[in-house]
Each structure stands twice: as C-alpha cells, then as structure tokens.
Amino acid sequence: MRTRWFIILALAVAVGLASAVSPYASSSPDGLEKVAADQAFLERGALHAVQEESPAPDYAFPGVDDPRVATGLAGFVGTLMVFGLGYGIAAVTRGHRPRAA
Amino acid sequence: MHIPDGFVSNEVAVVCAVPAIGAVGYALRRAEVDLDDRRVPLLGVTAAFVFAAQMLNFPVAGGTSGHFLGAALAALLLGPWLACLVLAVVLAVQAFLFADGGITALGANVLNMGAIGGVVVGGLMLAVRKALPNTRTALLGAAAAGAWLAVMAGAAACAVELAVSGTVPLATVLPAMLGVHAVIAVGEAVITVAAVSAVLATRPDLIHGPVPEPAAPILAAS
Numbered sequence: 001m002r003t004r005w006f007i008i009l010a011l012a013v014a015v016g017l018a019s020a021v022s023p024y025a026s027s028s029p030d031g032l033e034k035v036a037a038d039q040a041f042l043e044r045g046a047l048h049a050v051q052e053e054s055p056a057p058d059y060a061f062p063g064v065d066d067p068r069v070a071t072g073l074a075g076f077v078g079t080l081m082v083f084g085l086g087y088g089i090a091a092v093t094r095g096h097r098p099r100a101a
Numbered sequence: 102m103h104i105p106d107g108f109v110s111n112e113v114a115v116v117c118a119v120p121a122i123g124a125v126g127y128a129l130r131r132a133e134v135d136l137d138d139r140r141v142p143l144l145g146v147t148a149a150f151v152f153a154a155q156m157l158n159f160p161v162a163g164g165t166s167g168h169f170l171g172a173a174l175a176a177l178l179l180g181p182w183l184a185c186l187v188l189a190v191v192l193a194v195q196a197f198l199f200a201d202g203g204i205t206a207l208g209a210n211v212l213n214m215g216a217i218g219g220v221v222v223g224g225l226m227l228a229v230r231k232a233l234p235n236t237r238t239a240l241l242g243a244a245a246a247g248a249w250l251a252v253m254a255g256a257a258a259c260a261v262e263l264a265v266s267g268t269v270p271l272a273t274v275l276p277a278m279l280g281v282h283a284v285i286a287v288g289e290a291v292i293t294v295a296a297v298s299a300v301l302a303t304r305p306d307l308i309h310g311p312v313p314e315p316a317a318p319i320l321a322a323s
Contacts (some may be wrong), residue, residue, distance in 0.1 A: 006304045007142045011149055018153035026158040026166035031281040032102045032259060034165040038277065039269050045105035048204035050197065057200040059156065075156050078194065082152040086190050087145030093132035094141050 011083060018075030022059070023068035102170075102259050102282070103195065103202030104209050110266040111205065117262060118208025121189075124216040128186040135180055143307060147175050148187045150296070152194065159288055167285030170255065172214055173248035174293045176223025177240075178300070180309045184219030185211075213258045218251035226250075227310060237301065237313040241294050248293035252286035253279060 001009075029037060036042040047057075056062060061073035109117070136144065151171035158166035171191070175184035189211045195201040202210045226247030233239035260278040264271035297308070305312045 001303050003139050003142070003304070006307070007146050009303075010146045014146065014150040014153040018156050022153070022156035025156060025168075026160045028158070028160060028164050028166040030102070030158060030166050030168060031161075031256065031278065031285050032104065034163070034281060035274060035277045036108070039273060041108065041263075041268050044107040044268060046107040047200055048106045050204050051106075051200040054200040055198055059199050059201070071156075074199065075153065078156075078198065079149045079153045081198070082191055082194050083145045083149035085145075085194065086148030086187065087142055089129075089186070089190065090132060090136055090141040090144040093129050094136040 011079075014083075015076060015079050018079040019072040022075045023071045102210075102213065102256055102278075103192070104206040104213075104259060104262070106203030106205045108203070108266070108268055109206055109209055109262050110268075113262050113266045114205045114209055117206075117212045121208040121211035121216055124182070124185050124220055125189045125211065128182040128189075131180075131182040132186065135183055139307065140179060140183075144179060144183060144187060147171075147178050148190045151175060151187060152191045154292065155191065155195075161281070161284045161288070165281055167282070167288055169292050170214055170218060170248075170252050170289055172218030172223055172251040172255075173226060173244060173289070174296050176219050176227060176247070176309070177244055177293075177297055178307060178309055181220045181224035181227060184223045185215035188215035188219055209259075209262050213255040213262075214251075217258050218255045222247055222251040222254050230310060235311050235313055240301075240308070240313050241297060244293050244297045245290040248290040249286040252282050252289045256282035256286075 033042065051057065056074045059074040060067065060070040064070040064073060154169035154171060158168045161167050172184055172188055175187040179187065192202055192207060192210050192214065196204055196207050226243050230240060230243040233243065256278040257275065260271065260275040263269050263274050300307055
C-alpha cells in the first residue's frame with residue numbers, strides 16, 4: 001500500500017472513531033476521576049481562566065443541542081486539527097535539513 | 102488520567118513542566134533526524150488516531166471508565182521521543198480546545214503520558230524488542246507489555262504528584278490509582294496490539310526499528 005493511501009485510510013479510521021463511535025463511549029468517570037471522587041478531592045478540580053472560554057468544553061461542539069451530534073462534531077473537527085498540527089510540526093522541524101536524494 | 106487544574110500544587114506543576122518541556126524540546130530536535138519523508142504524515146496521523154481513540158471511554162468495573170493512552174503505540178511507530186511529541190500535541194489540543202486536562206497541569210500531563218509513557222516506557226519497550234528475536238510474536242508481546250506498563254507508570258507518577266501536592270496521601274492514592282489502571286491498562290494492551298497488527302498487515306515497514314520476518318507459510322499436512 002502506498003504511504004499516501006495508508007495515511008488516508010488511517011486518518012479515515014481515526015475520524016470515523018472520533019465522530020461516529022465517540023458519542024456512544026462510556027460517560028462514567030475515568031480512572032483518575034473515580035479515585036478523586038472516592039478520596040474526596042474531585043471538587044478541587046477547576047477550569048483554568050483560559051479554559052472558561054474554550055470553544056468546546058467537554059467535547060461539546062458549540063451551538064448544537066443534541067449531545068451525541070455535538071460530541072461527534074467535536075471529535076471530527078478535533079481529529080482533523082490534531083492531524084494538521086502534528087503534520088505541520090513534523091513538516092517544519094523536518095524542513096531544517098536537506099532532503100535525502 | 103488527565104489531571105485538571107487544582108489537583109496539583111503550582112510548585113509540583115512547575116517541577117513537572119521542566120522535564121516535560123525538556124523532553125518535548127529534545128523531541129523537536131530529534132524530529133530533524135528521526136523523520137524521513139514517510140514519517141512526516143505518519144506523525145500527524147498517529148496524533149490524530151491517539152486523539153480519536155482517547156475519546157472512546159470503555160467501561161471497566163465499578164462505574165468507572167478508561168480510555169486509550171497511545172504512548173506505546175506512538176513509540177512503536179515513531180520511536181520514544183516523537184511519541185512524546187505526539188502526546189504533547191494531543192494533550193495541548195485537549196486542554197486548550199476541549200478543557201480536558203489542566204493548563205497549569207499540562208506539564209504534569211505531558212510528563213506522565215508523554216515523557217514517562219513515551220520516552221521512558223516506550224524506550225524500554227523498544228530496547229527489550231531489540232533483545233528479543235525479530236518475530237511478529239515478540240513484537241506484539243513487547244507492544245502489549247509496553248502498553249500495559251506505560252499506563253501503570255503514568256498512573257503511578259500521577260499519584261506521586263497528587264501526594265507531593267498535599268492533595269491526598271500517597272498510601273491511599275497510589276494503590277487506588279494502580280488498582281483501577283491495572284484494568285484500564287489491559288484495554289490499552291489490547292488496542293495497541295490490534296493497531297500494531299493492522300500496521301503489520303498493511304505497511305509493516307512503518308514499524309519503528311526492524312521489520313519482523315514474515316511468518317513461514319504453514320503447509321497443510323495432507
């Protein structure tokens with residue numbers, strides 16, 4: 001399989017998982033949240049001032065009423081943004097040396 | 102195990118941020134050496150997959166859920182340093198866009214999942230792999246063990262940071278964190294082995310380090 005097709009296929013799997021499967025993921029507390037609740041320090045957790053204005057807190061795409069659709073949209077956009085950021089950082093750092101012939 | 106702000110003290114957050122920044126900084130320099138043309142898009146897609154899979158909380162015992170971490174998988178594809186870079190990218194996007202994991206605590210989260218999970222455990226896993234025969238079984242075994250250990254080491258580091266912060270005594274938080282994550286880490290091992298198997302089936306050359314010898318064809322006895 002050519003590299004380009006592998007990347008497209010893997011990205012499609014990631015986007016599919018984040019947008020179509022994540023709305024059905026467990027909403028139970030994760031390991032740390034469970035321990036925090038059991039040991040009574042959960043209420044210490046607080047959003048940073050920067051996060052008060054985060055665009056999609058708790059993976060809820062803004063302005064969407066249906067929580068599953070909101071989660072799926074956040075997953076879709078978030079996965080593509082992470083791909084772009086990772087690709088961009090890799091391309092910029094890679095760019096410092098001449099490409100192998 | 103994303104630590105939100107408020108769980109760790111500012112002092113602990115700073116002490117954790119120093120090695121986290123150091124590891125990411127070194128990873129960026131290593132990127133010049135480690136990234137060949139194929140691995141530029143591979144880094145992006147690994148980060149995307151880790152982000153996506155981290156959204157998929159699966160239930161574990163007692164009204165608790167766990168999710169994929171991805172440090173061992175990233176190390177198996179990109180090496181330990183770039184695995185740390187991948188986790189840092191994912192954690193930064195999660196913290197700033199989705200308010201998942203703190204901003205002050207971002208250094209602690211990068212330390213626990215990227216530097217300890219990716220660099221330390223990922224590096225150990227790759228070293229063990231070199232000592233093992235270059236077979237598919239050895240690769241998948243190392244992947245499973247590395248995945249399990251990356252989650253456990255991250256959980257232990259998280260517990261220590263909470264204890265040093267004075268949030269909760271180590272004697273209660275360490276066994277609790279390790280107990281719940283011992284189960285989550287099994288899920289991590291299963292997902293990591295499945296993902297590595299998928300890469301082996303399609304593009305085995307994208308595995309970091311030696312490509313396992315293809316298994317000898319089994320001839321049906323007749």
